[in-house]
Amino acid sequence: MAFDDDSRLARKAQRGDRQAFEVILSRYERPIFSFIYHFFRNPALCEDLTQETFLRAFRFIKSFRTKEKLSTWLFSIAKNLCIDELRRMRKGTTVGIDGVDPEELVAEGGVANDPLDATIHLQEGDIVQRSIARLPEKYRICIILFYFNELSYEEISSVMKISLSNTKILLFRGKKMLSGIYRDETRKKM
Numbered sequence: 001m002a003f004d005d006d007s008r009l010a011r012k013a014q015r016g017d018r019q020a021f022e023v024i025l026s027r028y029e030r031p032i033f034s035f036i037y038h039f040f041r042n043p044a045l046c047e048d049l050t051q052e053t054f055l056r057a058f059r060f061i062k063s064f065r066t067k068e069k070l071s072t073w074l075f076s077i078a079k080n081l082c083i084d085e086l087r088r089m090r091k092g093t094t095v096g097i098d099g100v101d102p103e104e105l106v107a108e109g110g111v112a113n114d115p116l117d118a119t120i121h122l123q124e125g126d127i128v129q130r131s132i133a134r135l136p137e138k139y140r141i142c143i144i145l146f147y148f149n150e151l152s153y154e155e156i157s158s159v160m161k162i163s164l165s166n167t168k169i170l171l172f173r174g175k176k177m178l179s180g181i182y183r184d185e186t187r188k189k190m
Helices: 002-014 018-040 043-059 070-091 102-110 115-134 138-146 153-158 164-189
Strands: none
Touching: 002 018, 002 070, 002 115, 002 138, 018 043, 018 138, 043 070, 070 138, 070 153, 115 138, 138 153, 138 164, 153 164
């Protein structure tokens, strides 16, 4: 079971085993990067925040309680860094959302190599990303964790440090808001 393996690795890392921490890093680097990427769509910034997530995890591994899920703890660190970065950006500049890389879209999006399908898919992805970016912070975090990182309600509750019922409410309201924002964004395109 992954949970038991993660707990074992975390205990080893708490005792100073750097190899165990490297396994944790290799296991969770991509999911954490993906989570952060859905906030900023800036690969350089996402790499920096991912690296900072694991630096903090390494620094504070002794505070991790091995009865908890390691992934939840790591996503919590990443979430807090994203919130801090968003606050920093609001003070200075706005958060920019770049379009999806067309090469990635054709390779992974399942639209074969049809340029028309790829263009439509690209535009849809762009509208969805802009819509998510317009959500208030707490709803955006829930939506990203649920849909893009496929965390359960319980895991989202732990990451956000809220009750299970509040998680369900945030997701319900976030989906409803996202739907309205998406409609507004599609009207702008017409």
